[in-house]
Structure formats: structure tokens, C-alpha cells
Amino acid sequence: MAYKIKSTSVLKELMRDYFQRIGQREKPLAWCTSVGPAELLRSFGFEVYFPENHGALLGATRTAGSNIPAAMKCGYSGDICSYTTSDIGAFLNQSTPLKTQYGLDGIPRPDLLVYNTNQCREVEDWFHFYADRFNCSIAGIHPPRHLHSIRAAEIELVTAQFKRILPLCEQISGQKFDLDAFREVLQLSSEATLLWQQVLRTAMASPAPLSFFDGTIHMGPIVVLRGTVEAKTYYAELLQELQENIAAGRGFLQQESCRLFWEGMPIWGKLRALSDLFVQNDAAVVASTYCNSWIFDAFNEKEPFESSARAYTEIFINRSEQAKFTMLQKWIEDYRIDGVIFHDAKTCFNNSNARFGMPLRLKNKLGIPSITIDGDLCDLRFYSEGQSITKIETFIEQIQNQKSFI
Numbered sequence: 353m354a355y356k357i358k359s360t361s362v363l364k365e366l367m368r369d370y371f372q373r374i375g376q377r378e379k380p381l382a383w384c385t386s387v388g389p390a391e392l393l394r395s396f397g398f399e400v401y402f403p404e405n406h407g408a409l410l411g412a413t414r415t416a417g418s419n420i421p422a423a424m425k426c427g428y429s430g431d432i433c434s435y436t437t438s439d440i441g442a443f444l445n446q447s448t449p450l451k452t453q454y455g456l457d458g459i460p461r462p463d464l465l466v467y468n469t470n471q472c473r474e475v476e477d478w479f480h481f482y483a484d485r486f487n488c489s490i491a492g493i494h495p496p497r498h499l500h501s502i503r504a505a506e507i508e509l510v511t512a513q514f515k516r517i518l519p520l521c522e523q524i525s526g527q528k529f530d531l532d533a534f535r536e537v538l539q540l541s542s543e544a545t546l547l548w549q550q551v552l553r554t555a556m557a558s559p560a561p562l563s564f565f566d567g568t569i570h571m572g573p574i575v576v577l578r579g580t581v582e583a584k585t586y587y588a589e590l591l592q593e594l595q596e597n598i599a600a601g602r603g604f605l606q607q608e609s610c611r612l613f614w615e616g617m618p619i620w621g622k623l624r625a626l627s628d629l630f631v632q633n634d635a636a637v638v639a640s641t642y643c644n645s646w647i648f649d650a651f652n653e654k655e656p657f658e659s660s661a662r663a664y665t666e667i668f669i670n671r672s673e674q675a676k677f678t679m680l681q682k683w684i685e686d687y688r689i690d691g692v693i694f695h696d697a698k699t700c701f702n703n704s705n706a707r708f709g710m711p712l713r714l715k716n717k718l719g720i721p722s723i724t725i726d727g728d729l730c731d732l733r734f735y736s737e738g739q740s741i742t743k744i745e746t747f748i749e750q751i752q753n754q755k756s757f758i
Contacts, residue, residue, distance in 0.1 A: 355604045357566060359590045366586055367572050371454035374399050380463045380525050383482070385475045387645065387667055388468035389493065389514060391541050391579045391660060395534040396525040401460050402576050403478065406450070407435030410442060411620030411730035413449045420731060433474040434699040434730035440481055464524045465490040466517060470497075470670045472702040489524060491517040495665040500672045502665055510661035535653040538660065541579040542651035547587035548574045549647045554594040555638040556687055559603020561594040563636065564614045565627035566604065567643035574646040609634035610751045611688055615641050615680070615722075616695035617703050617729040622737070629741060635748045639687040641668050641680070641705075669703050676705060677713055684720055691751050692722040693744070698734040723747045 374381065382398040384390050390400050410416040416434060419441030424430050426444060428437050442448050443459060450456040465488055467479045476492055483490040493513045496506050518529050551570070555562045562570075570590060577583040597603065612630070614637050619626065630637050648663035668679055683689070692714060694706035701707075711722040723743055727735035 355602065357562075357570070357590075357593065359586070359593050360569070362586065362589065363570060363572060366577070366582060368454055370576055370582075371450060371456060374401055374460050375454070375456040377460070381460055382464045382466060382521075382524075383462040383479065384465075385467045385471065385479075386575050387471055387664060387669075389466060389517075389660065389664070391537045391651075391656075392514060392517075392534060393464075393466060393521065394579045395530060395537045396521045396527050398464070398521075398525060400576070401462070403439050403459075403482075404435050404475075405572075405576055406442075406448070406459065407433075407439045407730060408618075408620055409449050409453075410438045411435075412623065413453075414621045414732070415442070415447070415449060416621070416730035417732060419445055419447060430699075430731070432699060433472065433478075434728055436474045436478040437699075438730045440478070443482075443485075462486055462488050464488065464520070466492070468493040468495070468664060470495050470664055470667060472669075472700075489520055491520050493517075493664075495661075495670065497670055498672050499665070499670065500675055502662055506665055507658055507661050510665050511657045514657050514661060531656070534656045537579040538651055538656045539653040540581060540584055541648070542653065544574060544578060544580075544583040544587055545646060545648045545651065547584065547591055549644075549649065551587055551591050551594060552639070552643055552647075553686075554591070554598060557598045557603070558608055558611075558636075558688075559601065559606050560608070560611075560636055560638045561597040561603050563604050563627065563630075563638065564640045564643065565618075565623055565637065567640065568618045568623060571643055571646060578646070603636075605631055605634065605636045607634055608636040610636070610690040610748060610755065612637045612748075613639050613680075613684060613687065613689045613692045614695065615692055615705055617642060617697045617700050619695065619697075619727045619732075619735060620729055621732050622727075622735065625737070629744060630748075633745055633748045634752075637693070639683055639689065641683075642703075644683070645669065673708055673710065677710065677717075680710070680714065681718060684714075684718060689720065690755065691747060692720060693747075694722055694724040696724050696726050697728050698726065699728050699731055721747070721751065 386404040416438035422441035422444040423437040573583040650663040652659035706724045
């Protein structure tokens, strides 16, 4: 019998309810970047919508390719983030999978847009496109980038930027800022993100009950429902199921010939095909930088502004090569990784980490082999399936042969 995570059915209902609630427009709606100040917005009573989630949906449904050309006609380069170009193109084409999957008329009209450039500069241009189209208020947080460590000066800077958007949130929401409400939302977010961390760590077991590909699906609530009771409840239930699977010796791959790490963005339109490819070769992809991007263990409701500033500034994508290496080393050791798959996403320069010597450093300092797969998060024109399959299977075989001699 094929391995199934039973909580997937609960996940589908949870995501459906979230989108339908947004469509009902019973509360003011704020758009937010996925690694942005969602907790602060929710403390004002906003429903929160995440365009990056929509970009991933366009990629997963393979509708991005038909929408990107519309954004390019509007002046956006095909080399910039394909979340941005596919989302803007879908808007221009008046096309969205939210219609067929969740019954929405289209993307929801924002009352406020708030972005954080901790991931990339594209989000600023992306959100300003919609601010102009909807004649809508917009605010941004611009933390320092490429940091070795997070010092008090950086925390003070970002904290001030958080506080600077309070008057605008009050104006649009019609509610005065409530520190206790912010603390309550942040505590829920902290509890959910720590549960998500435990969910991912179940893959340290062998056989692992959760793959990287499973993680990209089950991370939905930690992105769009962070700071809610629903997210906390869901991850508590998912964690219990996965722990029961560990106790029973059940995993997505019963015989693991090797354990691999996926570095970089998912290739959304090829998730199923790639998952099947690794399983067919008895290779378990058990961890990733991507799924770990929504672990914010710095959240502390006693210092809501300062801890939010730290959590959203210290993320992997916003760090120096030195800091990234240290984080990768820890994951490789914890998950007993035999090899790393680097995905060089051609429209996501900021989250492609094979370009500045990281694979060679992992090999020289840790003895960990790697390969680099060319592709993209949404634009499948950058992905060669035949070439990638050959490269991946050869890499797995090399690791298996090496392990057989140990």
C-alpha cells in the first residue's frame, strides 16, 4: 500500500476555508509577503493574503507559462522572479486557479499592501504594481541584507520600521494598535512555527515519515495562517500522526539507500514527477532550506517588535555565505545527509546558492557531494527534464556505490 499522510485531507479543508473566508470580505484585507509582518497585520484584525502563495499555485498548476508573457509585454523581464511575472500576468489575463480550486472570482482586492525585502527586491516592485492598479496604500520594511550575524543595530533599525507602519494600519483597519493583541498573535505564531519545526525534524528518523516534497505541501498553513489557532492545531495533529508513523516504523520510503538535502526553491510544476523519481531510486529527500524558511524560533511575545525584527531578518535567504554554510552544516549533520541537490532557479537569484562556491565548500570541508540542477520555481522553460533525470540518477548511483564500500 502506498504511503499516505492522512492529515492531507484536513489540510485541504483548512486551505479551502482560508481562501473562501478571504473571498467573503468580512474583514479588511492586507496583502503581505510570505516572510513578512503577518502577525502585526493580524493583530489589527486584517485577513492576510500572500501573493507568493498564489505564485506557487500558478507554478504547481502549470499555468504560469501561459501568464508570464503578459507581464513581459507590460515591461517586466523574463529573468526576474517568475512568482512576480506569473502573478502579474495572471492578473492582466484575468486568470487564476483560485477560481476553479476555491470558487473565488479572482485575486482579492487589497485594502493595504505590506512587503518585506528580506527575501529579494522583486517584492517591492511587485507590490507597487498592485498599489498603482488598485490605488491602494502600501508600506515596506527594508532590513539589512547578507548578514554574518544579527546585531543590536540591525534589530533597532528593523524594529523602527515595524513601528513606522502602525499609523497606516490603524487608519486602514479602523482599529487602534493593541500591544496585547500583537503579543497574542505572535505567541500563536511562535507555537505554530515550533510545531512546524518538530514536524520537519521527524524526517531525522529512518525511515522518514515526511519528505521534502511532502513538506512543500504541508507548509501551506505556516505560510498563510501563521498567527492563528487553526495553524497551531493543524501542526499539532500532523506531528502526532508522523510520530505515530515513526513508532510503527512507517516511512514514505521503507528502504533508504541514501538521504538527500534539497537546497533552493521547489520546481512547483514538477513536484510529483521529482518525488516519484527519487522514490523509484530508493533515495530519500528528507530536508531542505526551503521548508525550514518558516521556522521563526526567535519569536517572543514578551518583546514582540524586537523578536519579530530578529526573526524576519535572520532567515537563511537574508544571510551571508558564511552564515549560510554554518546553517547548512547543522542541517546536514542533524539529518545525516549523504548528498545535496542544489536547484539553481534561473529567475530566483536570491535563493539560488550554488553560484558562489557553496557546493565546493561543502565538498572540501564536510566531504558532502552535490549536484546542481538548472530549473525554476514557475517557468518550466528553464528546466530540462531528461537532462535532470539523468543527472539525478547518476548522482544517486554514485552515492550508493560509495556507501556500499564503507
